[in-house]
Amino acid sequence: MSDAYLALEDGRVVEARGRVPGRTRGELVFTTAYTGYEESLTDPSYEEQVLTFSYPLIGNYGVRAERFESDRVHPRAAVAREFTEEVVEWLADEGVPAVDHLDTRDLVTSIREEGAMKVGIAVGEDVTPEDAKEELAQCKGMSEHVDIGAQVTTTELTTFEGDGDTTVALVDCGAKGSIVDSLVDRGATVHVLPYDADAEDVSALDPDVLFISNGPGDPENYTATHDLVEEFAGEVPLAGICLGQQIVASALGGTTEKMAFGHHGVNQPVRDLQTGKVVMTTQNHGYTVADPGDKLDVTQVNVNDDTAEGLASEELSVITRQYHPEAHPGPHDSLGFFDDVLAMAGTEGNEHKPRAVASD
Numbered sequence: 001m002s003d004a005y006l007a008l009e010d011g012r013v014v015e016a017r018g019r020v021p022g023r024t025r026g027e028l029v030f031t032t033a034y035t036g037y038e039e040s041l042t043d044p045s046y047e048e049q050v051l052t053f054s055y056p057l058i059g060n061y062g063v064r065a066e067r068f069e070s071d072r073v074h075p076r077a078a079v080a081r082e083f084t085e086e087v088v089e090w091l092a093d094e095g096v097p098a099v100d101h102l103d104t105r106d107l108v109t110s111i112r113e114e115g116a117m118k119v120g121i122a123v124g125e126d127v128t129p130e131d132a133k134e135e136l137a138q139c140k141g142m143s144e145h146v147d148i149g150a151q152v153t154t155t156e157l158t159t160f161e162g163d164g165d166t167t168v169a170l171v172d173c174g175a176k177g178s179i180v181d182s183l184v185d186r187g188a189t190v191h192v193l194p195y196d197a198d199a200e201d202v203s204a205l206d207p208d209v210l211f212i213s214n215g216p217g218d219p220e221n222y223t224a225t226h227d228l229v230e231e232f233a234g235e236v237p238l239a240g241i242c243l244g245q246q247i248v249a250s251a252l253g254g255t256t257e258k259m260a261f262g263h264h265g266v267n268q269p270v271r272d273l274q275t276g277k278v279v280m281t282t283q284n285h286g287y288t289v290a291d292p293g294d295k296l297d298v299t300q301v302n303v304n305d306d307t308a309e310g311l312a313s314e315e316l317s318v319i320t321r322q323y324h325p326e327a328h329p330g331p332h333d334s335l336g337f338f339d340d341v342l343a344m345a346g347t348e349g350n351e352h353k354p355r356a357v358a359s360d
């Protein structure tokens, strides 16, 4: 008997050590990031997912709130080979079930071979495999969370003042805090809007850039955000990261699709098609732009699988990234993206010198 069971969609039930009790379910994904567990666990993009760490020891440098990317832990549960006590206390405070002492390498291999799969989790003294199977039976597919943006967005307009003269309207579909920081660091004033903001809300801000954030779930479900992109394309420069790239592409005539298990890690190589330069990037996504349509050009591709990593339109003033140029966690190779966004706005930021060694 064990005090923790994972019921997988492929029919297996895996035993583990229970670290934080609870019963839950979600799409089982993994990250190969070997640092940044605080940033990953507080990334709203993981909403409704169960996050498995391929790196064996999670918590070896403590837990500090200043590294958090949002105000709470977003995965429905956390899985690792070993969690430290400090991480267990943090997850317990947040009410997030956690398990360890299982073969996470085997779990990651299964996800790689069979694709991201649903999982039911039951943790506690008297749990049984049937409890985990009951959770699995209730688990929705990611695309079935049709209003997932409501679970992660800001409830009201929030402004972060910069000392330059660029105004950015950022639509919060589950934005990581370091995206806002990266813009404010460069002098922009960032108005963070709810994911379902309408055209009047944006026009009232008279922004130099409309920026669509990262976020969880299927990009096709963000209908209000699609409408904003369609409304302002060609009127206001557009930028987007991860989910933002997917929504912009879809709203401008492209298509998106679900990947087998996505890209979740901090060492994904991306090549710029113009310069040929390769940068290492942080990635966390399970959907991708299958076809950018005829209004956007692919400017950067993933070296491993040729998926679209950067899109642009000079005519419409659009620049988007599938990866996370803000890092947090991961390499700073692509922080220059934020300078490019402000340059596209045609205004001057502050004298900030990008922290990155090289921009993408």
Ligand SMILES: NC(=O)CC[C@H](N)C(=O)O
Binding pocket: 045, 213, 214, 215, 216, 217, 218, 219, 241, 242, 243, 244, 284, 285, 286, 287, 288
């Ligand atoms: N980090 C993100 O913005 C993720 C985008 C989208 N939910 C995906 O999984 O592809």
